[in-house]
Structures are given as structure tokens and as C-alpha cells.
Amino acid sequence: MWTSIKRVGKAGFVNFWRNGFVSLASLSVMTVTLLIIGVTIFFSALLNSSLEQLKNKVDINVYFVTSAPESDILALKKDIEALPEVKSVEYLSRDDVLNEFKGKHADDELILQAFDELGDNPLGATFNINATDPSQYESITKFVEDKTGQAGAASIVRKVSYHGDKKEAIDSLTNFITSSKRIGSLIITLFIFISVLITFNTIQLVIYSSREEISVMRLVGASMTYIRGPFMVTGIMYGIIAGIISLFALYLVALYLGPSTTLFFGGVNLASYYLSHFPLVFMVIVGGGVALGAVSSFLAVRRYLTI
Amino acid sequence: MIHFDKVMKEYPASGRVLHDINIKIQPNEFVSIVGQSGAGKTTLLKLLLAEERPTEGIVFIEDANINKLNRRDINSLRRRIGSVFQDFRLLPYKTAFENIAFAMEAAGRSDQEIASDVPHVLDLVNLGDKMMNFPHELSGGEKQRVAIARAIINQPDIIIADEPTGNLDPISTNEVIQILQKINDLGTIIILTTHNKGVVDILGRRVITIDQGRVVRDDEQGRYSL
Numbered sequence: 001m002w003t004s005i006k007r008v009g010k011a012g013f014v015n016f017w018r019n020g021f022v023s024l025a026s027l028s029v030m031t032v033t034l035l036i037i038g039v040t041i042f043f044s045a046l047l048n049s050s051l052e053q054l055k056n057k058v059d060i061n062v063y064f065v066t067s068a069p070e071s072d073i074l075a076l077k078k079d080i081e082a083l084p085e086v087k088s089v090e091y092l093s094r095d096d097v098l099n100e101f102k103g104k105h106a107d108d109e110l111i112l113q114a115f116d117e118l119g120d121n122p123l124g125a126t127f128n129i130n131a132t133d134p135s136q137y138e139s140i141t142k143f144v145e146d147k148t149g150q151a152g153a154a155s156i157v158r159k160v161s162y163h164g165d166k167k168e169a170i171d172s173l174t175n176f177i178t179s180s181k182r183i184g185s186l187i188i189t190l191f192i193f194i195s196v197l198i199t200f201n202t203i204q205l206v207i208y209s210s211r212e213e214i215s216v217m218r219l220v221g222a223s224m225t226y227i228r229g230p231f232m233v234t235g236i237m238y239g240i241i242a243g244i245i246s247l248f249a250l251y252l253v254a255l256y257l258g259p260s261t262t263l264f265f266g267g268v269n270l271a272s273y274y275l276s277h278f279p280l281v282f283m284v285i286v287g288g289g290v291a292l293g294a295v296s297s298f299l300a301v302r303r304y305l306t307i
Numbered sequence: 308m309i310h311f312d313k314v315m316k317e318y319p320a321s322g323r324v325l326h327d328i329n330i331k332i333q334p335n336e337f338v339s340i341v342g343q344s345g346a347g348k349t350t351l352l353k354l355l356l357a358e359e360r361p362t363e364g365i366v367f368i369e370d371a372n373i374n375k376l377n378r379r380d381i382n383s384l385r386r387r388i389g390s391v392f393q394d395f396r397l398l399p400y401k402t403a404f405e406n407i408a409f410a411m412e413a414a415g416r417s418d419q420e421i422a423s424d425v426p427h428v429l430d431l432v433n434l435g436d437k438m439m440n441f442p443h444e445l446s447g448g449e450k451q452r453v454a455i456a457r458a459i460i461n462q463p464d465i466i467i468a469d470e471p472t473g474n475l476d477p478i479s480t481n482e483v484i485q486i487l488q489k490i491n492d493l494g495t496i497i498i499l500t501t502h503n504k505g506v507v508d509i510l511g512r513r514v515i516t517i518d519q520g521r522v523v524r525d526d527e528q529g530r531y532s533l
Contacts, residue, residue, distance in 0.1 A: 007412055018400045216396045219356065220457065221385035222413035224378070 004226065012233020022206050023238070029202045030242035030292065031249075033195035034285050038250040040188045041281060045273055046261060047184070051177045060141055061161045062127040066094065068156035073125055076156075079147060080129060085136035090128040097123045124158060137162060200296045203235060207300035214304040228301045235297030239289030246285050250274065308334045308496065309355070309465065314364035316350055316520075324350050325520045328364070332498070334464075337491045339507045340500045341531055342517035348500040351517070352467050355498070356388060357381045368465075386414045389458025389466045389495075393473035395450040397442040403429065403453045404438045407460050414461050428456045432486060448479025455486055465496045472503055480506065507531035 016023050064073055073091070080089050092100065098121050105111045129144075131137050141162045148157040207214075210231070217227045251274060258271035274281060309332040316325040325347045332338055340348050353359040354366050360374045367373070373384060397406050407428060408421045416424075429435050432452035442450055451471055458466050468487060472480040484506055491497045501507060507514055507530065514529025515522060524532070 003418065004415075015400065212396070213398050213400075216398060217409070217413070219358075219385060219390055219396070220410040220413050221382045222409070223382050226413060 004229075008226065008229030009233055011230035012237065015230055015234045016237050019206070019234075022209070023234075026199075026202050026206055026238050027242050027245075029195075030199050030238050030289060031245050033192075033199045033292070034242055034246035034289050035249060036188075036191050036195050037288055038246055038281065038285055039253075040192065041277075041284060042250070042254070042270060042273075043184065043188070044181070045277075046270070047177055047181050049273075051174065051181075054173055054177070060127075060129040060131075060137060060144070062129065062144055062157055063159045063161070064124040064126065064156050065158045066122065066124045068124065070125075072156050076144075076147065077127065080127070080140070080144065083140065083143065085131055085133065086140060087130045087132045089130075092126045092128070094121050094123055094125050097126055196292060199292055200299075203238070203293065203296040204300040207231060207297065207304070211304045214301065218305070224305055227305065228298065231297045231301045232294050235293030236290050237293070239291070239293035240286060243286030243289035246289075247282065250281070250285070308332060308369060310365075310367040311351070311354070312365045312367065314354065314361045314366060316347075316354065316359065317362040323520060325354075325361075328522060330515065330522065330525070332496060334496060335491070335494055337488070337497045337510065337512040338499070339510060339512065339514045339529075339531075340498065340517060341502070341507060341514060341533065342500075343533060344502075346517045347520040348517055349469055352390075352469050352498065352500065355465075355467060356390065357384060382413075386410075386461050387464050389455075389461070389463040391451065391454045391458050391466065391468040391471045393470040395442070395447075395454045395474075397450060397453060397457075399442055402439050402441055403434060403445070403456075406442070406453055407457045410457050410460050416461075424460060428460050429453075431459075432456045433482075446479075447474050448476070448482060451475060451479065451483055452486065455483065455490075459490055459495070463495060465498065466490060468497065468499045470500055470502065472501060472506060484510070504531040 070093070077089050077091055080086055098115075101123060102112060102115070129140060131140055141160055144157070144160050148155050148160075214227055251271075254270040254274040258269045261270045309330070311328045311330040314325060314328040315323065317323045328351065340351065342348050350359065354361055355368075355373075357373050357376060365372050365374065368384065368387075371384075373381075376384060398409060401409060404425050407425045411421045411424065426435065426438065429438055432455055434449060434452055434456070437445060437449060442453070445453065451474075455471075458468075466487070471487075472483055475483065480503065487497050487499065488510075499506075511528055514524070514526050514531065516524035516529075516533065518533075
């Protein structure tokens with residue numbers, strides 16, 4: 001058993017080496033396929049992250065009057081959080097707001113002095129509300145307004161701010177991103193499909209050129225596994241080597257584009273995304289290559305094993 | 308030992324290529340099968356290698372009906388039959404040594420056996436110095452001798468030689484036939500198909516003549532006559 005495995009492995013390696021030109025061609029085709037898959041991963045990561053960033057930029061701010069009792073504020077928070085369309089409600093107490101304000105103006109002596117002279121904290125508490133979906137903001141705003149409006153003149157809310165104009169811009173961007181994601185994934189699926197098909201066909205052709213060899217092997221009484229094994233080993237080697245080349249190329253691309261992607265798409269740095277998701281990228285690229293090589297060889301040899 | 312029992316073979320496209328073949332071949336025999344191209348010689352050999360199944364009738368090797376064998380048994384049957392072809396059929400990306408070693412590996416022989424037997428058999432066919440050459444570096448006669456070495460390496464009971472001299476010059480033809488005779492002397496059945504009148508006449512052994520899929524002559528010490 002062990003001898004067979006050793007022989008199959010060795011034969012696969014020797015095939016790979018002696019068919020240098022054919023191996024080079026198969027490797028190139030497979031590398032292109034894997035690169036396309038890798039770029040797809042990057043592309044969707046960038047789009048997802050920029051969409052996420054955009055969504056988080058939209059929020060509703062609720063400003064409370066300074067006299068608003070904390071218990072009422074917390075009760076309102078609970079009510080808002082109970083809404084299914086609300087993702088999160090961040091509550092900043094009066095002290096939090098003051099600290100944040102002071103932190104922002106730490107360099108401005110004048111303002112800090114003014115606060116000290118005032119003695120009392122003039123700022124009210126606030127909510128930052130994030131919705132699960134940008135389209136929900138209007139209904140949430142309305143809900144908050146209705147809810148606090150009922151309290152009449154003694155409303156604890158000073159102002160509910162929600163920028164409709166900002167929303168429109170963000171809405172259209174969101175639409176743009178979602179539709180480009182949809183079109184993009186369609187094109188990419190097509191790309192991946194075509195390149196997988198090309199790789200598959202290349203390997204089929206390589207094995208087609210060995211069909212005589214396969215029939216000779218059958219005639220000297222070699223078993224199916226013994227004939228098929230070396231071809232699969234060669235296919236797997238194409239996958240591993242093409243995978244490693246692609247991983248390296250993708251890393252260079254990520255390194256090169258990293259800083260500009262941070263600026264352009266906001267947040268995500270391609271290089272650090274690559275490193276932090278390396279196990280996944282490795283699995284997809286090298287695993288994909290190995291699977292592609294093994295499966296195409298397996299199927300291609302099967303065709304000539306019928307004698 | 309080998310028995311074609313009322314064998315008929317029909318292809319959907321070309322119709323009946325073998326009619327009612329009854330042949331018995333005993334151990335130690337050297338049988339030449341002659342006939343014009345398309346007479347059915349190669350089909351007969353394919354039936355013996357279980358590459359094809361007869362439409363009617365049975366092919367026996369010893370007591371085994373080879374048409375009822377499963378894949379695994381077909382593999383071990385083929386290891387008991389060495390085959391040599393007109394176009395050599397060597398593995399192009401393997402050296403002479405590796406081509407022969409492959410047949411031994413397929414038969415599950417150990418590395419030690421391979422290391423000792425392959426050089427020995429290559430010496431037998433006078434190719435001891437071309438062990439590490441690839442087929443494209445060998446002449447036609449040399450290639451055929453590698454093919455013969457591969458055919459005999461597993462000490463088969465039967466050697467099938469399908470026009471082995473068809474692509475060779477007279478000197479190489481002679482060498483190949485002498486090697487086949489030597490193998491036969493050691494007790495292996497040789498089944499040779501050929502168009503070469505000289506070869507058949509020199510051999511002076513059993514000759515089966517096939518014409519249009521039928522056995523028309525079967526002489527113990529025959530000559531080439533069509």
C-alpha cells in the first residue's frame with residue numbers, strides 16, 4: 001500500500017517535471033483562474049465594508065433638554081430599542097456629552113474656561129440611533145417624534161435631528177453600491193465559470209494527449225487507481241503551485257493598493273484585510289486550485305479508462 | 308491452454324468480422340496467424356486480451372472464461388499476457404528502464420525485484436547500455452526490443468505479438484524473431500500475427516490462415532500462403 005502511494009506520488013511528480021511545457025501552460029491557466037477568484041474576494045470585501053461604513057454614517061440624533069430625568073430617557077431608549085428596524089441606540093449622558101465636547105476642544109483654552117465659569121453643565125443628553133436599513137430612518141424619526149410629542153409642552157426632547165439631504169445622497173450611493181454589487185457578482189460568476197471551464201478543458205487536453213499512454217497502461221494490467229493516481233497528483237500539483245503563485249501575487253496587489261483603498265472605500269485596508277483573513281483566502285485559493293486540479297484530472301482520465 | 312470455442316464477433320458498423328472460430332493452442336506452441344489486412348487477426352488478439360468481448364462463443368484461457376472476468380481479474384489476466392505491437396506502444400515520457408519497471412509496478416512487484424530484474428531483461432534484449440534512454444532516443448528495432456522486454460518481464464504464460472516486425476528493417480526483424488523464439492523455448496506461448504512471408508517460412512511452426520473472418524488453413528508446420 002505504502003509502496004503504491006509512494007510510486008503514484010513519484011510518477012505524478014515526474015510527469016509534471018518531464019512535461020515541462022504542458023505543465024507551464026496548465027499552471028498559467030490555473031493561476032489566472034485563481035487570481036480571478038482572489039480578486040473577487042477582495043472586491044466583495046471592499047464593497048461590503050464601504051456599504052457598512054456608509055450605513056453607519058447615517059444616524060438619528062435625539063437631543064434631550066437638560067432637565068430631562070434620566071429615568072425617562074432610559075425608558076425611551078427601551079422603547080426605541082424594541083423597534084425591529086433599530087440596530088443600536090447609543091446613549092450619551094450629560095456628563096458623557098460634556099466630556100466628549102471637552103475632549104474635542106482640548107486645545108481651545110477659551111471654551112474650556114467658559115465651561116468652568118459656567119459651573120453647571122449646559123449640555124443635554126443625546127441618543128445616536130442606527131437603523132438596520134437606511135430606508136427605515138424616516139419611520140424611526142417619526143416614532144421618536146410621536147412618542148415624545150405626546151408628552152406635550154413638557155417634552156424631554158429638545159430636537160430630533162435627521163438630515164434628509166444627507167440621507168438622499170447616502171441612499172443613492174447605497175443603491176449604486178448594491179446594484180454594482182449585483183452586476184459585479186453576475187459578471188464575476190460568469191468570469192469564474194468561464195475560467196474554471198478553461199482550466200478544466202486545458203487539463204482535459206493534457207490528458208487527451210496521454211490517452212495512448214493510458215491504453216498501454218491498461219494493457220500491461222495496471223489497475224484503475226494506479227493509472228489515475230499520477231494524473232491526479234499532477235493535477236493537484238498544478239493546483240498547489242498555481243495557488244501559491246496567486247496568493248503571492250494577490251499579496252503584492254493588496255500591499256500596493258492597501259493605502260489607496262483605505263482612502264477610497266473608507267475603513268478597510270486591503271493589505272490588512274488580506275493578512276487578517278489569510279486562512280480563508282488560503283483555503284479558497286489553494287483549496288480551490290487543488291480541487292479543480294484533482295477533479296478535472298479524475299474526470300478526464302475516466303474517459304480513457306474504458307478499455 | 309487457449310481455446311476459442313465457436314467464437315463470432317460482430318461490430319454494429321462493420322458487421323461480422325469473425326465467423327465460427329475454433330482454435331486450441333497448447334502450452335509451448337509458437338503460432339503464427341496470417342491473413343490479409345482486415346481479415347480479423349487483430350480482433351482475435353483483442354478478444355484474448357479481453358479488450359473486446361465475443362458476440363457469440365467463449366474464449367478460455369486454461370479453464371477460465373475470460374469474458375466473464377471482472378475488471379480486477381482482467382488486470383491480472385493481462386499481467387499473464389505480454390503484448391508487443393507494431394507501433395511499440397511505449398510510454399513516451401518514461402525511460403526504457405521505467406517502461407519496463409512500470410509493468411512490474413502494475414503487477415505489484417517490490418522495488419528490489421525491479422532494481423534487479425529490469426537491467427537483467429534489458430541485457431537479454433541487448434539494450435543494457437540504453438537503459439536510461441527515452442523512446443524517442445531509440446531506433447525502431449531498439450524500441451521493439453524494449454517492448455519485448457516489457458512483455459516478458461512478468462514471466463507471462465502467453466506473448467501476443469501483433470505485427471511486431473511491421474515497422475522494422477530486415478536485421479531488426481531477425482533480432483526480434485530470434486528473441487521471440489528464445490522466449491518460446493523457455494515455455495511461453497507465442498502468438499504472432501504477421502504479413503512477413505520470410506519470417507513465417509523460416510519459423511516452420513504452426514500457421515493459422517484467416518480469410519474474411521474464417522480460419523481457412525491450420526497447419527502444424529505451415530508456410531505463408533494466401
